[in-house]
Amino acid sequence: MVTAAAFIVATLGVAGAFNSYQTSIAYAKQFPDAYGGSAGQERFAAFNARVPASAEVGYFTDLDPSRGAYTPAFLSAQLALVPRVLKFVNGPIVSGTTGGDRPEWALGNFTQPGDFAAAGNARGYALVADLGNGVVLFHRL
Amino acid sequence: MLWILSLVITVAAGWFLARALTAGAWNAPRWATFLVELSLGALFGPGIASIFYFALVAAHLANQASVFAMLLVLLAASVGLWWKWSSSGTSNADATVATPQRTFPWNWALWIAIALSLVLFMMDFREASSANPAGEWDAISTWNVRARYLASGGDLWRRAVSSDLGGHIIGSSHPGYPLFLSGFIGLQFSAGGVFDETISIAASLLFAMGVLILLGASIASRRTVALALLAWLVLFASEVFTSQSRMQYSDLLQALAFLAALVLLDAAARSTTASPRLLFAAGLAIGLSCWIKNEGLPFAIAALAAGLWKFRSRGVASLAALALGALPGFAALAILKFAFVQGSEELLPQTISGVIGNLTQVGRWWQSARGIGNAIFLAGNLWTHPLLLMAVLAFVLRFVAPEERRKASWLLVPVAVAALAEYALYLVTTVSLDVLIPTSAYRLIAQLWPSLLWLFFMALRAPEEAYALNAKPVIAESVATASAAKRKRR
Numbered sequence: 001m002v003t004a005a006a007f008i009v010a011t012l013g014v015a016g017a018f019n020s021y022q023t024s025i026a027y028a029k030q031f032p033d034a035y036g037g038s039a040g041q042e043r044f045a046a047f048n049a050r051v052p053a054s055a056e057v058g059y060f061t062d063l064d065p066s067r068g069a070y071t072p073a074f075l076s077a078q079l080a081l082v083p084r085v086l087k088f089v090n091g092p093i094v095s096g097t098t099g100g101d102r103p104e105w106a107l108g109n110f111t112q113p114g115d116f117a118a119a120g121n122a123r124g125y126a127l128v129a130d131l132g133n134g135v136v137l138f139h140r141l
Numbered sequence: 142m143l144w145i146l147s148l149v150i151t152v153a154a155g156w157f158l159a160r161a162l163t164a165g166a167w168n169a170p171r172w173a174t175f176l177v178e179l180s181l182g183a184l185f186g187p188g189i190a191s192i193f194y195f196a197l198v199a200a201h202l203a204n205q206a207s208v209f210a211m212l213l214v215l216l217a218a219s220v221g222l223w224w225k226w227s228s229s230g231t232s233n234a235d236a237t238v239a240t241p242q243r244t245f246p247w248n249w250a251l252w253i254a255i256a257l258s259l260v261l262f263m264m265d266f267r268e269a270s271s272a273n274p275a276g277e278w279d280a281i282s283t284w285n286v287r288a289r290y291l292a293s294g295g296d297l298w299r300r301a302v303s304s305d306l307g308g309h310i311i312g313s314s315h316p317g318y319p320l321f322l323s324g325f326i327g328l329q330f331s332a333g334g335v336f337d338e339t340i341s342i343a344a345s346l347l348f349a350m351g352v353l354i355l356l357g358a359s360i361a362s363r364r365t366v367a368l369a370l371l372a373w374l375v376l377f378a379s380e381v382f383t384s385q386s387r388m389q390y391s392d393l394l395q396a397l398a399f400l401a402a403l404v405l406l407d408a409a410a411r412s413t414t415a416s417p418r419l420l421f422a423a424g425l426a427i428g429l430s431c432w433i434k435n436e437g438l439p440f441a442i443a444a445l446a447a448g449l450w451k452f453r454s455r456g457v458a459s460l461a462a463l464a465l466g467a468l469p470g471f472a473a474l475a476i477l478k479f480a481f482v483q484g485s486e487e488l489l490p491q492t493i494s495g496v497i498g499n500l501t502q503v504g505r506w507w508q509s510a511r512g513i514g515n516a517i518f519l520a521g522n523l524w525t526h527p528l529l530l531m532a533v534l535a536f537v538l539r540f541v542a543p544e545e546r547r548k549a550s551w552l553l554v555p556v557a558v559a560a561l562a563e564y565a566l567y568l569v570t571t572v573s574l575d576v577l578i579p580t581s582a583y584r585l586i587a588q589l590w591p592s593l594l595w596l597f598f599m600a601l602r603a604p605e606e607a608y609a610l611n612a613k614p615v616i617a618e619s620v621a622t623a624s625a626a627k628r629k630r631r
Binding site: 001002003004005006007008009010011012013014015016017018019020021023024025027028029031032033034035037038040053054056059071072074075076078079083085086087088 | 250310521
């Protein structure tokens with residue numbers, strides 16, 4: 001009985017490890033760089049080269065907050081931009097104010113082609129450079 | 142690749158410290174003693190280094206040179222202590238003679254199964270790390286990003302403990318999280334001068350292997366080799382362990398600290414020589430528990446209280462050693478929380494009435510219990526579930542005598558307190574349980590699972606004993622028959 005139990009545990013232990021390995025392969029195939037953390041290093045490199053390391057950076061995107069990709073897009077940008085810190089500036093400038101309390105620089109993180117300049121203007125920012133791949137550098141108006 | 146050197150120095154310093162503090166405590170095969178000390182070193186070295194690194198960062202003194210200087214001082218001190226204590230002949234050596242161990246005749250087959258499982262585990266880890274080198278959600282939002290801020294120099298490190306980090310998104314903003322893992326990774330960033338994703342991957346593997354090694358080696362030291370081999374196999378079958386190992390989270394590091402605390406408290410309780418050094422080591426593991434994640438604090442408080450109660454008859458020196466060992470972890474946490482953290486995680490109600498209001502919702506009690514139960518169910522796959530394997534072993538091997546089990550029951554206290562604290566959080570939190578429980582309950586199980594396995598295997602009767610008992614009646618009968626025949630011939 002003791003021998004049988006040992007062999008059962010040994011067999012099922014190895015089977016469990018194999019099962020975990022198969023799950024891992026499937027997940028890796030389906031979700032490589034699941035949250036864009038690695039891709040972000042390259043994607044935001046040009047942005048980092050133009051913005052001081054100590055800067056607070058405004059952040060806005062064309063993703064709807066209800067979308068699953070909304071938060072991961074922000075987090076992967078945050079990781080890539082360290083030591084800069086990102087702050088949401090999603091809302092438009094309130095009429096009659098200048099938005100002077102918003103960060104000097106802003107990152108537009110876009111998933112679709114569009115009028116990036118208009119998106120920036122609505123938030124009190126002027127487009128400085130379209131860095132490609134949906135990454136746009138803005139400066140406060 | 143200077144970070145590899147700094148990582149090696151850190152672990153080596155921890156290893157020498159573990160050897161110095163626990164010398165003679167393991168009445169075990171040499172390989173098991175070596176592995177226990179090495180796995181404890183994987184906790185002590187990074188833990189103490191992360192505390193010193195935090196001090197350097199806060200003082201604006203962290204750079205490549207200062208980090209290496211700190212590590213070399215740590216290594217020299219650890220080696221010095223080990224040298225001093227080993228040459229003076231003082232140790233935790235037990236006065237009792239170790240019982241010679243029988244050998245389970247099928248150990249060789251178990252070793253083969255473990256080798257196969259280890260290969261699969263490493264392939265699993267490599268596959269996942271190659272696909273997601275930046276880690277999973279919490280690695281990107283919390284652990285790795287905070288490490289980068291810590292290594293950024295000047296006052297920029299304060300962004301690691303600000304609620305601005307994570308955009309004030311609930312679930313991604315943890316300004317008050319302790320800094321063991323982020324500090325250890327940040328230390329390597331500073332040492333290497335680069336934000337290299339490989340560092341986080343290496344740290345993840347280090348702590349996963351630490352858990353794996355400590356679980357089996359400590360059981361081999363205290364019980365038998367066959368039990369250790371079976372424990373390893375059950376852990377390999379635990380999806381909650383294998384999946385967490387690749388995520389670059391801090392939950393397996395937390396598991397390592399919890400397990401180390403139990404192993405060392407148990408070793409101190411069984412030692413007849415009452416060495417304060419062993420209690421200092423236990424205190425160190427306890428203190429480092431609360432330096433990893435917030436969930437570590439209730440465990441650490443309970444473990445410290447249980448230890449002070451258990452060893453109350455051993456004298457002030459022993460109790461002081463336990464408390465002093467825990468001091469660095471607790472002190473670092475207190476300084477971080479009260480002097481540096483800006484903002485909070487907004488997890489709890491702001492008023493007493495808010496707490497009571499949540500507590501009186503009966504549905505929360507059931508949803509929380511069901512969530513934890515579901516997390517246990519997800520700890521493995523259906524036919525290879527670790528609970529199934531444990532049930533087979535329990536049915537066949539049975540358990541040690543009740544008085545033996547009672548002697549070790551006090552070690553359940555910190556584990557139970559950690560679980561109950563998390564349950565209590567679910568009852569009162571303002572965060573939606575539909576969002577919180579599916580992610581956090583599974584990680585709670587990851588943190589507690591190795592300790593629960595350890596407690597289970599420490600209570601199980603050894604295969605060597607069960608196997609020998611099964612063989613004994615046949616031998617006894619044949620001997621009795623031969624003696625009777627001899628007497629008849631006379």
